[in-house]
Amino acid sequence: MSTVAISLTPVCAVDTIPIEGGVAALVAGSAVAVFRSFDGSVFALSNVDPFSGASVLSRGIVGSRGDVPVVSSPMYKQAFDLRTGACLDDAAVRVASYDVAVVDGVVHVGSIRPAGEDA
Amino acid sequence: MRATGWEHVVPTVLGMTKRQRIVVVGHGMVGHRFVQAAIERGLAETHDIVVLGEEPRAAYDRVALTSWFGSGPDALSLLPGGEYDDPRVRLVLDSVVTEVDRAARTVTVVSPPSAVGDLLAHPGAVTVHDYDVLVLATGAAPFVPPVEGRGKDGCFVYRTIEDLEAIRAASEAATSGVVIGGGLLGLEAANALVQLGLDTHVVEMAPRLMPVQLDDAAGSTLVRHVERLGVTVHTGVVTEEVEGGSSVTGLRLRQAGTEEGAPTEVVDAQVVVFSAGIRPRDALARECDLEVAPRGGVLVDEQCRTADPHVFAIGECAAPGGTMYGLVAPGYAMAEVVVDALLDGPGTFTGADMSTKLKLLGVDVASFGDAFAATDGALELTYADAVAGVYKKLVVSEDGTRLLGGILVGDASAYGVLRPMVSSGLALPDNPEQLILPVGTGPGLQLGMPDEAQVCSCNDVTKADILHAVAEQGCESVADVKQCTRAGSTCGSCVATVKNIIEDHFASVGKVVDKGLCEHFRLTRQELFDVVAVHGYRRFDDIVAAHGTGRGCDVCKPAIASILASQTSTHILAPATAELQDTNDAYLANIQRNGTYSVVPRIPGGEITPDKLIVIGEVARDYGLYTKITGGQRIDLFGARMEQLPAIWRRLVDAGFESGHAYGKSLRTVKSCVGSTWCRFGVQDSVGLAIALELRYRGLRSPHKLKGGVSGCARECAEARGKDFGVIATEKGWNLYVGGNGGATPAHARLLAGDLSTADLVSYLDRFLMYYVRTADRLQRTSTWIEQLDGGLDRVREVVVDDSLGLGAELEAEMARHVGGYEDEWRATLEDPAKLARFVSFVNAPDTPDPSIAFTTEREQIQPIAPALIPVGAPA
Numbered sequence: 001m002s003t004v005a006i007s008l009t010p011v012c013a014v015d016t017i018p019i020e021g022g023v024a025a026l027v028a029g030s031a032v033a034v035f036r037s038f039d040g041s042v043f044a045l046s047n048v049d050p051f052s053g054a055s056v057l058s059r060g061i062v063g064s065r066g067d068v069p070v071v072s073s074p075m076y077k078q079a080f081d082l083r084t085g086a087c088l089d090d091a092a093v094r095v096a097s098y099d100v101a102v103v104d105g106v107v108h109v110g111s112i113r114p115a116g117e118d119a
Numbered sequence: 120m121r122a123t124g125w126e127h128v129v130p131t132v133l134g135m136t137k138r139q140r141i142v143v144v145g146h147g148m149v150g151h152r153f154v155q156a157a158i159e160r161g162l163a164e165t166h167d168i169v170v171l172g173e174e175p176r177a178a179y180d181r182v183a184l185t186s187w188f189g190s191g192p193d194a195l196s197l198l199p200g201g202e203y204d205d206p207r208v209r210l211v212l213d214s215v216v217t218e219v220d221r222a223a224r225t226v227t228v229v230s231p232p233s234a235v236g237d238l239l240a241h242p243g244a245v246t247v248h249d250y251d252v253l254v255l256a257t258g259a260a261p262f263v264p265p266v267e268g269r270g271k272d273g274c275f276v277y278r279t280i281e282d283l284e285a286i287r288a289a290s291e292a293a294t295s296g297v298v299i300g301g302g303l304l305g306l307e308a309a310n311a312l313v314q315l316g317l318d319t320h321v322v323e324m325a326p327r328l329m330p331v332q333l334d335d336a337a338g339s340t341l342v343r344h345v346e347r348l349g350v351t352v353h354t355g356v357v358t359e360e361v362e363g364g365s366s367v368t369g370l371r372l373r374q375a376g377t378e379e380g381a382p383t384e385v386v387d388a389q390v391v392v393f394s395a396g397i398r399p400r401d402a403l404a405r406e407c408d409l410e411v412a413p414r415g416g417v418l419v420d421e422q423c424r425t426a427d428p429h430v431f432a433i434g435e436c437a438a439p440g441g442t443m444y445g446l447v448a449p450g451y452a453m454a455e456v457v458v459d460a461l462l463d464g465p466g467t468f469t470g471a472d473m474s475t476k477l478k479l480l481g482v483d484v485a486s487f488g489d490a491f492a493a494t495d496g497a498l499e500l501t502y503a504d505a506v507a508g509v510y511k512k513l514v515v516s517e518d519g520t521r522l523l524g525g526i527l528v529g530d531a532s533a534y535g536v537l538r539p540m541v542s543s544g545l546a547l548p549d550n551p552e553q554l555i556l557p558v559g560t561g562p563g564l565q566l567g568m569p570d571e572a573q574v575c576s577c578n579d580v581t582k583a584d585i586l587h588a589v590a591e592q593g594c595e596s597v598a599d600v601k602q603c604t605r606a607g608s609t610c611g612s613c614v615a616t617v618k619n620i621i622e623d624h625f626a627s628v629g630k631v632v633d634k635g636l637c638e639h640f641r642l643t644r645q646e647l648f649d650v651v652a653v654h655g656y657r658r659f660d661d662i663v664a665a666h667g668t669g670r671g672c673d674v675c676k677p678a679i680a681s682i683l684a685s686q687t688s689t690h691i692l693a694p695a696t697a698e699l700q701d702t703n704d705a706y707l708a709n710i711q712r713n714g715t716y717s718v719v720p721r722i723p724g725g726e727i728t729p730d731k732l733i734v735i736g737e738v739a740r741d742y743g744l745y746t747k748i749t750g751g752q753r754i755d756l757f758g759a760r761m762e763q764l765p766a767i768w769r770r771l772v773d774a775g776f777e778s779g780h781a782y783g784k785s786l787r788t789v790k791s792c793v794g795s796t797w798c799r800f801g802v803q804d805s806v807g808l809a810i811a812l813e814l815r816y817r818g819l820r821s822p823h824k825l826k827g828g829v830s831g832c833a834r835e836c837a838e839a840r841g842k843d844f845g846v847i848a849t850e851k852g853w854n855l856y857v858g859g860n861g862g863a864t865p866a867h868a869r870l871l872a873g874d875l876s877t878a879d880l881v882s883y884l885d886r887f888l889m890y891y892v893r894t895a896d897r898l899q900r901t902s903t904w905i906e907q908l909d910g911g912l913d914r915v916r917e918v919v920v921d922d923s924l925g926l927g928a929e930l931e932a933e934m935a936r937h938v939g940g941y942e943d944e945w946r947a948t949l950e951d952p953a954k955l956a957r958f959v960s961f962v963n964a965p966d967t968p969d970p971s972i973a974f975t976t977e978r979e980q981i982q983p984i985a986p987a988l989i990p991v992g993a994p995a
């Protein structure tokens with residue numbers, strides 16, 4: 001990973017996030033969706049669904065498509081790669097993905113990762 | 120003149136608006152097919168179509184007439200809505216065309232007084248219609264031989280629903296009945312009399328039954344079957360007289376071939392049905408000097424055109440090349456040919472396959488091709504098992520290489536393979552007798568059928584057409600193919616063959632037809648439902664580990680959540696299932712375009728007290744919600760932020776409201792009309808029943824949403840037939856209709872059972888709904904579920920009403936468990952802090968509302984301001 005997190009915002013205890021579920025957090029004025037996958041990995045994407053503009057991605061269903069861990073938007077069901085924010089149903093669309101770390105059982109959200117960077 | 124550019128346009132516009140007008144006389148099976156084909160093939164783009172039908176109802180499936188006793192007239196209708204969807208087609212019923220003026224190109228129509236009311240006030244309305252093209256589709260009429268006494272009360276023919284109604288009414292007071300005529304239709308009529316409980320006789324002048332289709336050996340095999348079913352068969356006799364005063368008391372019979380005055384025998388009967396053949400209804404053509412064939416039928420050429428280029432004739436009233444055809448398939452072919460001719464196509468009608476297969480009183484009978492070995496040098500191979508009552512005959516060419524025709528009685532399972540062999544000229548195997556030996560003794564019938572073989576004779580569909588539908592058009596089931604090609608949609612005798620072709624095709628391309636739910640499950644919803652029930656699973660993880668792959672998705676997770684909810688009564692937001700729920704279920708509210716939610720409290724049957732109305736108003740006012748009366752007789756409050764939902768529901772629950780499940784694939788509303796309590800026409804308390812049903816089935820998770828309706832009388836103000844289950848009050852109880860919906864593909868609910876007591880109604884509904892919940896596919900409404908069930912509505916009736924699977928008690932018990940385990944989801948959520956925890960805007964800032972949500976005001980209420988869409992690709 002090449003990006004060094006400049007500031008990390010603690011958002012919640014990792015146990016607050018349901019397994020294969022998400023929560024919304026406010027990070028530097030932006031809504032961020034934080035997910036926990038089946039194996040306990042934590043991911044953070046922008047909460048804004050790019051197809052509707054509504055701030056709702058944290059309410060989507062978490063699962064997999066092939067080997068890719070995904071969340072599907074609750075609005076029109078497009079799937080987004082939890083690791084990168086890439087939309088699997090429309091190659092032109094991507095939501096921001098954030099650095100995220102769990103420190104002492106607390107989830108910290110960092111800054112937006114440049115496109116193309118994996119978790 | 121100054122050019123404005125309009126000069127060019129005006130003539131074109133005029134040219135385009137000069138539409139032609141087609142008048143169709145007769146709305147029977149063939150007239151209807153003509154209109155369907157005209158719409159489908161674009162003829163209506165240039166032509167207005169007026170259809171004038173004499174019968175009081177739209178075209179119905181006459182071929183299946185006998186099933187009317189079981190299912191009622193609605194089930195037979197070919198046009199259930201009673202009118203065509205296309206505004207350029209006008210259907211006028213109850214109207215008899217009495218005259219054609221070919222010079223003026225008009226027809227005269229009389230609407231009989233019976234249709235418009237009192238005879239004196241309306242002595243029959245007369246109207247005149249112009250035509251550019253006239254299509255005669257007047258069908259045929261039963262032939263009644265000039266037997267003395269044939270006009271007495273108790274004498275009937277067998278052609279229309281009205282005929283059957285009259286026969287049924289007369290049978291109530293009768294003990295025995297006779298059918299005159301032992302042909303195809305006569306045996307159908309006999310079947311009907313047996314069903315009506317009459318001691319039934321069949322009288323046939325020829326020495327055997329079905330003389331046109333069967334040889335002597337086949338005829339006598341059939342007699343044994345028919346007699347075993349309690350029908351007395353008299354062959355080789357003529358009817359000398361119908362006895363009785365004004366009403367029939369019996370029939371006097373004499374041996375055929377004997378002189379008048381020879382000894383006679385009398386058969387007692389109070390009902391007599393004449394079924395001695397049909398005659399084309401060609402009177403209109405005769406009267407306007409169009410030529411008719413020597414044996415009747417409007418004479419037409421290969422395009423079904425009469426000598427007058429503006430007049431066509433199709434179906435049983437027509438005689439292309441001098442021959443009339445008493446079957447529906449040739450009529451359908453003629454209808455297509457005329458549409459083709461009007462589109463300047465090349466189609467011609469050059470004769471038809473007169474093969475027949477039917478199941479008479481449970482006996483299979485088939486006759487096809489050259490059944491009587493009329494071809495020079497033809498050989499006959501026969502197989503007869505007198506004990507089993509099976510007779511099979513093959514007619515093969517002199518050199519034994521080709522099948523020419525055949526007859527099957529008692530076991531017609533080979534028909535599907537044999538008949539196409541005749542039409543395709545496929546080479547016979549070396550031992551053709553294997554084709555008629557009982558299954559197990561020969562190599563069976565796994566013969567390749569050539570692609571040109573006609574599989575569905577009613578609709579002229581070949582094997583190649585079916586393969587095309589499967590390989591190119593994405594059809595995966597008989598139901599798909601039926602929709603795509605019409606194969607199997609008329610007499611149904613080809614359905615088994617169609618199914619084999621589909622399965623063989625998939626087997627040959629190595630494709631297992633994938634009915635799996637999604638990439639994570641190969642199982643169908645129904646299979647998953649059973650798997651969950653058998654193993655008693657309660658967690659998605661266990662199910663996907665044992666029966667699936669991956670981590671699930673927005674398709675399988677909600678489907679499994681729904682299955683678990685149908686089988687257990689645990690709260691949908693319980694820890695094991697909360698994250699499986701679709702977004703609306705996950706927050707017990709409907710998400711809106713800006714991420715806010717709507718709130719729909721249940722208002723059972725649409726009945727609500729003023730106090731409760733006031734509470735809804737107060738809640739909406741206090742939270743600034745947009746209010747609207749929904750299409751489901753209740754009130755929707757829009758614009759609630761997710762974190763406001765618990766407080767809003769606290770107020771509503773305290774006032775006695777509960778969840779309306781507007782968000783769930785579950786029961787929505789049972790719509791009611793005001794019913795007998797207030798309405799001067801109501802015959803039952805429809806509001807009371809609607810409330811009871813809504814409360815009984817509330818919360819039931821199902822494959823798709825469910826809606827019900829109850830109307831207090833036949834005026835149907837509750838639109839019950841537009842619902843998954845609809846109840847309409849009758850003088851004697853309730854009629855139960857199933858399988859209706861509005862939405863993208865509207866369907867009218869059809870009658871499942873009539874005149875039910877409230878108790879029977881509820882137990883049938885319990886069974887129906889649970890059977891649906893168990894076996895339907897994900898997101899399949901009841902109408903499509905019924906359509907795709909093998910056997911359709913009849914199957915549902917067998918399971919629900921006749922309890923043919925012995926499942927009734929089990930289904931009712933499951934429903935009882937649901938009813939007993941019901942709790943209001945919102946009340947339970949409010950009582951559980953763990954469940955309430957999800958209703959926060961931000962985990963780390965629960966007091967900050969989502970800043971992206973904003974409203975404006977319109978007509979004194981809030982409306983969402985669309986959130987700014989983020990440019991595609993740019994990270995937010």
Ligand code: SRM
Nearest residue numbers: 709717748749750751753755781787860861862863864900
């Ligand atoms: C609110 C309402 C419109 C209104 O303002 O009147 C409505 C609103 C919605 N309808 Fe509807 N339908 C509403 C009555 C109807 C009706 C009329 C009726 O029930 O008599 C129909 C046609 C009848 C029918 O369903 O057979 C109807 C046919 C649909 C369909 C098409 C269903 C189909 O089988 O084709 C959908 C889509 C679906 O369910 O997949 C749908 C879906 C929806 C959804 C849930 C779409 C969505 O997912 O956001 C809408 C959100 C509801 C909300 O936010 O509360 N709505 N919808 C009505 C709520 C009724 C209620 O009290 O529960």
Ligand SMILES: Cc1cc2nc3c(=O)[nH]c(=O)nc-3n(C[C@H](O)[C@H](O)[C@H](O)COP(=O)(O)OP(=O)(O)OC[C@H]3O[C@@H](n4cnc5c(N)ncnc54)[C@H](O)[C@@H]3O)c2cc1C
Nearest residue numbers: 145147148149150173181182215216257258434435446447
């Ligand atoms: C009991 C029964 C069982 C059958 N079983 C089979 C079977 O198994 N297989 C098979 O292929 N065929 C079967 N048939 C025959 C099949 O029903 C007919 O071939 C088919 O209905 C012919 O269609 P049609 O449109 O030509 O005539 P019809 O369906 O009779 O329609 C003609 C319509 O025109 C109306 N009409 C007549 N004159 C006028 C007028 N002057 N003005 C306005 N309207 C008029 C009539 O009232 C009627 O509604 C059966 C028939 C019956 C009665």
Ligand code: SF4
Nearest residue numbers: 792798801831835836
């Ligand atoms: S359906 Fe009948 S009872 Fe109900 S309101 Fe209409 S007319 Fe009255």
Ligand code: FES
Nearest residue numbers: 575577609610611
């Ligand atoms: S052969 Fe009659 S429906 Fe196919």
